[in-house]
Amino acid sequence: MKIARIVAIVVLALTALAVIGAGPLAPAGYEQQFREMPQAAPSAHHPLGTDDLGRDRWARLLYGMRVSLLLAPLAALFTTMLAGLVGGIAGYFGGWTERCCKLLIDLFLSVPWLFLLITVRAVLPLNISPQASVAVTFALLGLLGWAASARVICSGAKDLMRSEFIWLARAAGFSGFKLIRLHLLPNLRGALFAQFWISIPVFIIAEANLGALGLGVAEPLPSLGSLLRELQEIVTLRPEPWRLLPLAVLIAVISSFQVLLNKQEVRA
Amino acid sequence: MLRFCGWAFLRLVAVMLMASFAGAMLMRIAPGFSSDDQEINSGLSAQSIQAIRQAHLADKNIPAFYAHYLVSVIKGDLGTSRSLNQPVKDLLKERLPVTLANLAFALAMGWLLGLALATGAQIWNVRAFTFLADGLSGTFISTPAAAMALIFLLLRLPPVFAAALLIFPKIYRYAQNLLQQSSAMSHVLTARAKGAGPWRVLAWHVAPIALPQLIALVGVSISLGIGVLLPIEVVSDVAGIGQLTWQAAQSRDLPLLINLTMIVTFVTVCATLVSDAAQRGFTRSAA
Numbered sequence: 405m406k407i408a409r410i411v412a413i414v415v416l417a418l419t420a421l422a423v424i425g426a427g428p429l430a431p432a433g434y435e436q437q438f439r440e441m442p443q444a445a446p447s448a449h450h451p452l453g454t455d456d457l458g459r460d461r462w463a464r465l466l467y468g469m470r471v472s473l474l475l476a477p478l479a480a481l482f483t484t485m486l487a488g489l490v491g492g493i494a495g496y497f498g499g500w501t502e503r504c505c506k507l508l509i510d511l512f513l514s515v516p517w518l519f520l521l522i523t524v525r526a527v528l529p530l531n532i533s534p535q536a537s538v539a540v541t542f543a544l545l546g547l548l549g550w551a552a553s554a555r556v557i558c559s560g561a562k563d564l565m566r567s568e569f570i571w572l573a574r575a576a577g578f579s580g581f582k583l584i585r586l587h588l589l590p591n592l593r594g595a596l597f598a599q600f601w602i603s604i605p606v607f608i609i610a611e612a613n614l615g616a617l618g619l620g621v622a623e624p625l626p627s628l629g630s631l632l633r634e635l636q637e638i639v640t641l642r643p644e645p646w647r648l649l650p651l652a653v654l655i656a657v658i659s660s661f662q663v664l665l666n667k668q669e670v671r672a
Numbered sequence: 673m674l675r676f677c678g679w680a681f682l683r684l685v686a687v688m689l690m691a692s693f694a695g696a697m698l699m700r701i702a703p704g705f706s707s708d709d710q711e712i713n714s715g716l717s718a719q720s721i722q723a724i725r726q727a728h729l730a731d732k733n734i735p736a737f738y739a740h741y742l743v744s745v746i747k748g749d750l751g752t753s754r755s756l757n758q759p760v761k762d763l764l765k766e767r768l769p770v771t772l773a774n775l776a777f778a779l780a781m782g783w784l785l786g787l788a789l790a791t792g793a794q795i796w797n798v799r800a801f802t803f804l805a806d807g808l809s810g811t812f813i814s815t816p817a818a819a820m821a822l823i824f825l826l827l828r829l830p831p832v833f834a835a836a837l838l839i840f841p842k843i844y845r846y847a848q849n850l851l852q853q854s855s856a857m858s859h860v861l862t863a864r865a866k867g868a869g870p871w872r873v874l875a876w877h878v879a880p881i882a883l884p885q886l887i888a889l890v891g892v893s894i895s896l897g898i899g900v901l902l903p904i905e906v907v908s909d910v911a912g913i914g915q916l917t918w919q920a921a922q923s924r925d926l927p928l929l930i931n932l933t934m935i936v937t938f939v940t941v942c943a944t945l946v947s948d949a950a951q952r953g954f955t956r957s958a959a
Contacts, residue, residue: 507683507686507687507690508690510683510687510941511687511690511691511694513895514687514691514895514937514940514941514944515691515933515936515937515940516895516896516898516899516902516936516940517899518817518899518902518903519898519899519902519917519932519933519936520933522902522917522918522921522929523698523917523921523929523930523933524698525921526920526921526922526924526926526929527698527924527926605814609814609816612816612818612819613816613817613818613903616816616818616819616822616903616907617818617903617906617918618922619921619922629816632816632818632819632822635819635822636822636907638822638825638826641826642826651815651819654814654815654816654819655811655814655815658813658814658815659810659811659814662810662813662814663810
């Protein structure tokens with residue numbers, strides 16, 4: 405397992421370098437068209453060839469990774485904050501507040517994740533600018549993905565509220581915001597941190613599914629999901645296997661996250 | 673048990689009421705809700721167009737709109753699809769059996785594979801086997817369903833196997849974790865020390881502890897399976913609920929989309945409640 409963890413760290417470090425250095429590493433911009441050479445095979449100038457519109461695939465992969473891998477953690481941060489808020493309130497107050505929060509959590513968990521995403525995404529206009537589509541896609545992931553994490557946080561907060569040191573703090577006169585800030589939040593930090601890390605690969609996969617279905621990031625902006633749409637021209641995949649690279653990168657990145665996450669946390 | 677059933681029914685009603693309210697609100701606030709294509713139909717008289725506008729004005733009152741929607745749903749009228757111009761009920765009659773059959777097969781295969789690998793890892797305890805099983809589950813859990821469907825299309829394999837392979841990692845990981853935890857219990861160690869074989873230990877000491885929690889996973893796996901089937905049906909062109917949902921999303925056919933989501937929610941909530949009840953019943957009978 406130690407080797408697997410080292411490989412995962414190397415993969416994620418290389419990915420981070422590629423994301424940061426997308427500008428200098430890419431031979432062209434993600435939307436620059438080489439109209440004289442559409443669907444070109446890999447060459448020194450275009451390491452992964454060009455797509456139907458003559459855009460460099462390597463550049464699109466690098467920028468696509470940047471979009472997916474920078475925004476998924478942001479969405480994960482947002483969802484963790486939301487989960488912390490709802491789960492924390494439910495665990496801290498207990499009683500009817502907890503029941504109402506749990507009902508809300510149940511509602512979100514009852515609808516299959518992708519159905520919920522697609523339904524809410526379809527309510528919003530589909531013909532929006534690429535930048536707006538990025539914001540909408542990742543904001544939706546952040547807004548709709550909090551329920552499972554909130555359940556974990558609620559359970560953690562409830563356990564803490566029953567613990568002796570909280571009773572002692574209460575007896576010493578601590579209550580409300582002070583109790584939350586000084587005792588509850590520092591002890592929930594581990595759970596919140598774990599939920600943040602668990603959410604990142606989940607959001608990258610969700611974006612990939614949305615993108616592959618044409619409901620994610622809009623053209624010409626690339627993301628790991630929107631790059632998968634190119635794979636739908638299935639007839640040309642066998643003679644051009646390099647087109648599978650975005651999928652291979654996606655699997656490598658998610659697998660690396662899975663390996664690095666604590667075994668118990670992933671399985672919980 | 674009666675009390676549990678009562679609470680479960682109340683939970684189902686509450687979740688469905690909340691889901692239907694959220695659905696109706698989404699329909700109501702969506703851009704373009706108050707306009708109708710028929711308003712630009714030159715064949716309609718001014719009176720007809722006025723009647724259509726009046727009907728939309730009535731929908732502006734949110735509580736009235738929700739009440740009207742709820743009464744229609746209770747009566748079994750799920751509305752008409754705007755894009756396909758067909759009653760939602762008829763569309764469901766056509767598509768639901770396809771998805772349910774695929775779901776049942778994918779779940780059966782996913783559970784079989786997941787449990788077989790988890791049991792194998794537990795019984796043989798060979799490092800290479802566990803490494804292989806972990807690697808397989810890690811790879812499939814990291815693959816988006818849409819990409820998996822494409823790979824299966826490329827290999828000319830039935831798409832339902834792709835769904836099974838995407839469901840199995842969750843079952844495998846959860847089952848393996850449960851079996852490991854149960855195996856570490858003191859009475860299991862005693863049974864081993866007394867010379868009971870691995871199969872006997874598994875069947876008589878480990879499985880009875882792990883089974884109730886595994887039963888609770890059935891409900892979750894149904895929700896997971898439905899979610900996984902959506903992109904697979906779209907990519908593989910399978911005429912099921914998933915494909916219908918995607919078509920509705922593409923054409924922003926909100927009545928169809930929200931009714932589909934409601935039905936999926938109903939199925940998953942019922943499945944979760946049934947698996948919770950089964951888990952409860954099993955735990956009681958074991959005790």
